[in-house]
Amino acid sequence: MIEVRDLTKRYGAERAVDRISFTVAPGEVLGFLGPNGAGKSTTMKVITGYLPPTEGTVLVDGLDVRRDALEIRRRIGYLPEHTPLYPDMPVSEYLAFVAAMRGIDASARASRTEAVVTRCGLADVLPKRIETLSKGYRQRVGLAQALIHDPEILVLDEPTTGLDPNQIVEIRELIRAIGREKTVILSTHILPEVQASCDRVLIIHRGRIVADGTPDDLQSRFSGLRRLSFGVRGPADRVAEVLSARTDLRIADVSDLDGETLFQLESDADTDARPLLFRLAVEEGWELTELHRDRANLEDVFRSLTSA
Amino acid sequence: MSEAWILARKELRAYFDSPVAYVVLSLFLLLTGWFFSTGLFLENVASVRRVFDYVPFFFLFFIPAITMSTFAEERRSGTIELLLTLPVRDWQVIVGKLLAVSVFVATAIAATLVYAVTVASLGDIDFGATVGGYLGLVLLGISCGAIGIFASSLTRNQIVAFIIGFGIIFVLYLVDKVTDFVPGSLATVLQYLGTDFHYRNLLRGVIDTRDILYYVSLTVFAGLCTAYSLARRPE
The missing domain is CATH 3.40.50.300 (P-loop containing nucleotide triphosphate hydrolases)
Incomplete structure (x- = not known):
């Protein structure tokens, strides 16, 4: 056309x-x-x-x-x-x-x-x-x-x-x-x-x-990272400690809202860390309030392509 | 052509919806009225001649004032982009703008018919000179309008457009008045180029196609310059 x-x-x-x-x-x-x-x-x-x-x-x-x-x-x-x-x-x-x-x-x-x-x-x-x-x-x-x-x-x-x-x-x-x-x-x-x-x-x-x-295409092709939101009610220090001990996850951001701790996590594009996080929460007895994969985030792609 | 007329109608409505048109028109009539009535009441001369003599001078300010917004404002506000991406040719847009300016100028000139009617009712009016004068004014107004529109297409600033328009119209108004200082052959050329020279010819009541052709050529030339300026699509 x-x-x-x-x-x-x-x-x-x-x-x-x-x-x-x-x-x-x-x-x-x-x-x-x-x-x-x-x-x-x-x-x-x-x-x-x-x-x-x-x-x-x-x-x-x-x-x-x-x-x-x-x-x-x-x-x-x-x-x-x-x-x-x-x-x-x-x-x-x-x-x-x-x-x-x-x-x-x-x-x-x-x-x-x-x-x-x-x-x-x-x-x-x-x-x-x-x-x-x-x-x-x-x-x-x-x-x-x-x-x-x-x-x-x-x-x-x-x-x-x-x-x-x-x-x-x-x-x-x-x-x-x-x-x-x-x-x-x-x-x-x-x-x-x-x-x-x-x-x-x-x-x-x-x-x-x-x-x-497509937006999803670009995300996986260029950034090589997958973002997750992981929210728990529990001892924030302990959660951070457990998470940072893992090599396949990286904590990008942490925020506190009324006793709930929300972690922004990054993992490799080819691994899905959600089942793992769920098991962790169950084992450690944290109350899971949020767990989802963020939609393709173009911001990284955009920045890496246009900042040069 | 119909697109040009649609645009002209929109432009005219914009003129008469805003106070600018009325301010400019009132000022124009005030000035011409003053010169007419001082002649009539102080010098006991019932003649439109003085009005005819002064109007080209008023046009120096009056025409750029009504044309300065034509393209400069469209460029400043960005509406020119919408206007020129309509399925119309650039020349249709230019003709539309010129039509609107011409109608506006003709309105102002038509308002001065009051003086001619006054003179005719008080005594003898020189019919030939009056017809020639009005024809000259209309032609002069339209060609200066085309120049003003060209000036407006050069800039996005209305004040700058006014000054450029005034400058060009002023030079063309004066050019036949410096013929004493230049050699003869050049003097003829300069005289021919002067807007006022041809106006004086028409004002004598002699309607010569050469004078009409001059104004038509000037209008077309200014239109072509505008087309060239628009084709560059400056930001």
């Missing part, structure tokens, strides 16, 4: 994107992960036809951004970083403007607008001017304008930056719902976001792709 071929983008002498290639399959939710300035936004701007590529090209449904930028723009919904919107415009007027500029038939405009208003939960704020809205609502307006022409592809540049935790959850749910029917490319530098929303991750660093795979 989207094919990026040897894409290079230079700003003057600086290479923002350096010969990257990847494809995105229909229906996939792809996460771009990378530190600020890694080239995530630049890549997205080339895909959406905002910036022309310096070298290489991007194909969307077989169309080339160098030649068919207009047709590609029709198939893509785009939400740029920081959600730029016209602050003076009421929401309804803004959506009507985008619908008209996108050439949606006057007959279909009302139903399309209603569909995105319902989907993004904007019914209550339609008459309000955009500048009076909270950031969460502004983000929804941004998503609504990106969805108004019912595109197959959605490109979202840092869609949750600057939102409060509740708003982040709302927007993520919305993105996940959209991701069930559309191809989505989203960028972020927030790691849990990728795990929450994406089928596949591309880690970009200094304009190059340094990793490509």
Whole structure:
């Protein structure tokens, strides 16, 4: 569906994107992960036809951004970083403007607008001017304008930056719902976001792709460690002593909560230490309050790949 | 073209929804009104001539003031990225912006028709000169508008856009007034380049296609410069 071929983008002498290639399959939710300035936004701007590529090209449904930028723009919904919107415009007027500029038939405009208003939960704020809205609502307006022409592809540049935790959850749910029917490319530098929303991750660093795979894939491939949470009620000193005596486990972190001690443990990727920990607790007579394997933790992968 | 018109309507609504439009319009009418009525009441001259004489000078400030936001504000806020990833060509966006500015300028000029009607009702009005003058003002306003839009496309700062726009319009306004200091052949060229020279021609009531062509060329040229500036997609 989207094919990026040897894409290079230079700003003057600086290479923002350096010969990257990847494809995105229909229906996939792809996460771009990378530190600020890694080239995530630049890549997205080339895909959406905002910036022309310096070298290489991007194909969307077989169309080339160098030649068919207009047709590609029709198939893509785009939400740029920081959600730029016209602050003076009421929401309804803004959506009507985008619908008209996108050439949606006057007959279909009302139903399309209603569909995105319902989907993004904007019914209550339609008459309000955009500048009076909270950031969460502004983000929804941004998503609504990106969805108004019912595109197959959605490109979202840092869609949750600057939102409060509740708003982040709302927007993520919305993105996940959209991701069930559309191809989505989203960028972020927030790691849990990728795990929450994406089928596949591309880690970009200094304009190059340094990793490509599912979040779990990357975790096992790069970090070689497995993380466990182990919580017990018992003599914390004794527990620590027993655990640190073991060579196959390493204590990464210890915290106390109301008499319960929570250990963050690391083990080799190929061993499952959970049965062992359970037996230990039984033998020693500790009350087990928590025992689970943490979901793939991309933080290590990310840091090891992008700190160099 | 229809996309350009949709954009123009949105821009116009933005102008008239904000106080800026009314402040600029009021100031424009206040200034032209003052020059008209001092002529009328203090010097007993019922003529629109003085208004016609001064308007190009007001345009130096007035036009950059209404064009400074066109692209600079879109660049500053980042909305330009959304605008230029809509399925429209860059030139449609430029034409849309210019249409809005032209309608705004035409509104301001139309408001000065009051003076022409006053003069016509008080005595004889030089019909040819008045028609030529209004045509000249509209053409001058649109071409200066195109220059102001170009200036706005160069920067993300509205004040800088105002100053650049003012600078270019000012130079073109003055260029035919320095012809005394340069050799003859160059003088002809400079005279031809001056916006005010062609305006004076039209103001004589002689509607010459060369003068109209000059303003059309200037507008198209400024539009092409804007297109070039936008194509660079600066951050």
